Amino acid sequence: MSRSSAGAWTDPAAAAAELADAAVAGDRRALARLLTAVENRTPLAEAALRRLYPQAGRAHLVGITGPPGSGKSTLVAALIARVREAGRSVAVIAVDPSSPITGGALLGDRVRMQAYAGDGDVFIRSMASRGHAGGLASTSGAAAAVLDAAGFDLILLETVGTGQSEVEVAAAADTTVVVEAPEMGDEVQAIKAGLLEVADLVVVNKGDRPGAQRTASQLRAMLVAVPHVGSSGSDDRPRPKRPEILLTTASTGEGVPELLTGLDAHRAAGREGVTASARLARAEAQVWAILADRLRESLHDEDRRALSRETLAAVADYRLDPYAAADRLLESLARLPR
C-alpha cells in the first residue's frame, strides 16, 4: 500500500483521493490503475469509490449479454464506431470467465475491438469473472461506477457468454440487450423464463445468415405479440418486459444505427421512470453484495473463525442443519460486534 519514494502513498485515503481525482480529470493511466484496485477489492478502491460515487449516475449503462459466439464483442465494436460518429465517449467492460480450476483466464474480447488506439474517448477494459457466477465479475458494477464518474457518456457491460438464466446484468445496467444468433432454438425456447425476460432489446445478430429473419419473427411473435394474460389484475404485479426485436449484422454494421436509436429511446423513456426501478434494483444488488462480503469477512475474522469452521463442519457431517447453522452464526455477530 505504501509507495516510499515518488508519491509517498502511506495513507490509502490520500492515495485514493489522488488516483480518483486524476481519473476524473482524464488521466487514463490513473483510471486503469483504479480499476485494478477495484477488481482486487483493495482498501484504496473502497475509499476511491466512496469519493467517486456521488459523481456517477450520469452515464447510460447498457448491458450486452447472450450465448457464446452470438457476436456480442463484434456488436460492441460496431456500436463503438456508431457512438464515436455521434461524438459521444464510450467505455467498455468486457467480462470473460475465470477458470474454476486454476483461477486463470483468457480475455479475448479485445480481438474484435481493435481500431481505437489513440482515441481518448474510447476505453476498453477486460475483466475476468474470478469465480463469480451470473455473467459478470463481482466488481463489474463498481468498475462501471468508476467509469461513469470518469465522465463516459455510454458504458457497455459485456457479459461472459450466457445461457438461460444469467440475468444479473439486468440489475447492473439501465438498458439490457440480449444478443441471439439465428437458429438457436424454436418458439418454445423463446417463451421459457429467464434471460429473454430481462431484455429491453433483443438483437438477432448475424442477420446475413439463413434463418435470421425467421428467428426474429419467431421471437417477435412470442415476446411481443402475445398479450399479457390477466392484464386486468392488480397493477403493481411484476410484468415481463416487451422487448423490441432488432436484426443486425455486426460484422458489416447493418442494423447497428437502429440499435443505437433503440438504446437512446429506451434511455429517454427511462428518464420518465422506467430506469428508476432498474437503478433501484442496481442499488439493492450492490448493497446486498457488499453486505454479503462484510458478513463473510466478519465470520472469518479472528474472533469467529473457530466457531464458523466448527459450525460448517457440523453441517458437513449432518450433525446440524444449515438453517440452525445460519442462526448460530448470525447470533455470534450480535454477541461479538466487529
Next chain:
Amino acid sequence: MTDRPIKVLIAKPGLDGHDRGAKVLARGLRDEGFEVVYTGLRQTPEMVATAALQEDVDVVGLSILSGAHMTLLPKICRLLREQGLDDVLVTAGGIIPDDDIPALREAGVAEVFGPGTTIAEVADYLRGHARARDRV
C-alpha cells in the same frame, strides 16, 4: 493479497499471420493461473501500448515472426515508457536471432524466449519478474 493473478497482454505486432504460438502460450498461461488478455494479429505499436495502459497489465508478451522486431519492439517499449508504464515487464518470443537480443535488451525487452521454450519456463520467469501486485 499476493496471490492475485498476474495480468499479461499477449499481442502480435506486425504483419505476419502466424498466431498459433501466441494462442498456445495464451492458453498455457491461462492454465498456469494468469489472466491473459489476448489481442490477436496485426497490432500496431500504438495499439499494443493502448491495450497495456487500459488493461493495466503487469506483463506485455510480444510474439513476432516477421523479422521486424528491431523496428517494432523498441518502438513499443518507448511508447510504454512515454505513457508512464515503465514498471511493465516486456518479453518477446518468436523468431529472433541471438545477435539481435543485446540491442533489444538495451531497448527495454527484459527477456526473449526462442523456439523450444516451455510454457512452464515462461510462467516461472513471469512469476519471478512481474511487478508487485499490491501497489494499489
